[in-house]
Amino acid sequence: MTVPEITPEERAELDKALYDALNPLASAIRSRETGLPAARVWDASPVEVTLSVLAAWKVVDGEVKRLTERAAATAGSYGASYEQLGAVWGITRQGAxxxxxxxxxxxAPGPADKSTLALFGGTAELMRSLSGGWGWTGRGADGASGTGVDGAPYVTAEEAAAHAGVFLKEHALDTGEQPRS
Structure with missing residues (x-):
């Protein structure tokens, strides 16, 4: 999805709607700051008046950011990815x-986040942790039990499988076979 563009007509309508929404807010802010009654809040120097308008735009900007966060969270709750959120906003997945x-x-980890590895007469179970990394626990053919180093997760299932495979090889039963030359 690309960043949406709006037509000049749509921009004019949006500008009008924003100014219509901003004017009461700017008047309320100006009235609170000056203590003047609503009928006289714009009786001031042009700098003071425009600063009141700028202050109102700052409030609107904060509210737009809050509503944007809510929209992103809602999209995410329906299954949108960071890649999709970034595409809509015109930023990268990492930026989103x-x-x-x-x-x-x-x-949450599901059934696809577990697998069993059988090698050298032993077995090891590979599983994804809640943090997203992978770990393993195994029992060698000689009955020895083992697990990933200090429970530290591996980055990929393949990395965990490789470490589990080394453990299973080290705990294979000695069949008396000599390696072939």
Missing amino acids: RKKWPDAVSRP
């Missing part, structure tokens, strides 16, 4: 993750 860190939740 940084901008809305809690918008997309990681799925």
Whole structure:
């Protein structure tokens, strides 16, 4: 999805709607700051008046950011990825993750996040941890039990499988066979 463009007509309508929404807010801010009644809040120097308008735009900007975060979180709750959020916003996947860190939740480990490895007469179970890394536990053919080093997760399932395979090879039963030359 590309970043949407709007037509000049749509921009004019948007500008009008924003100014119509901004004027009451700017008047309320100006009235609170000056203590003047609503009928006289714009009786001031042009600098003071325009600064009141700028202050109102700052409030609107904060509200737009809050509503944008809510929209990103809602999209994420329906399954949108950071890649999709970034594409809509015109930024990278990493930029979207940084901008809305809690918008997309990681799925809980499921059945596809476990597998069994059988080598050298032993077995090892590979599993994804809640942190997203991989670990393993195994029992060698000689009955020895083992697990990944200090429970530290490996980055990929393949890396965990390689370490589990080394463990299983080290705990294979000695069949008395000599290596072939």
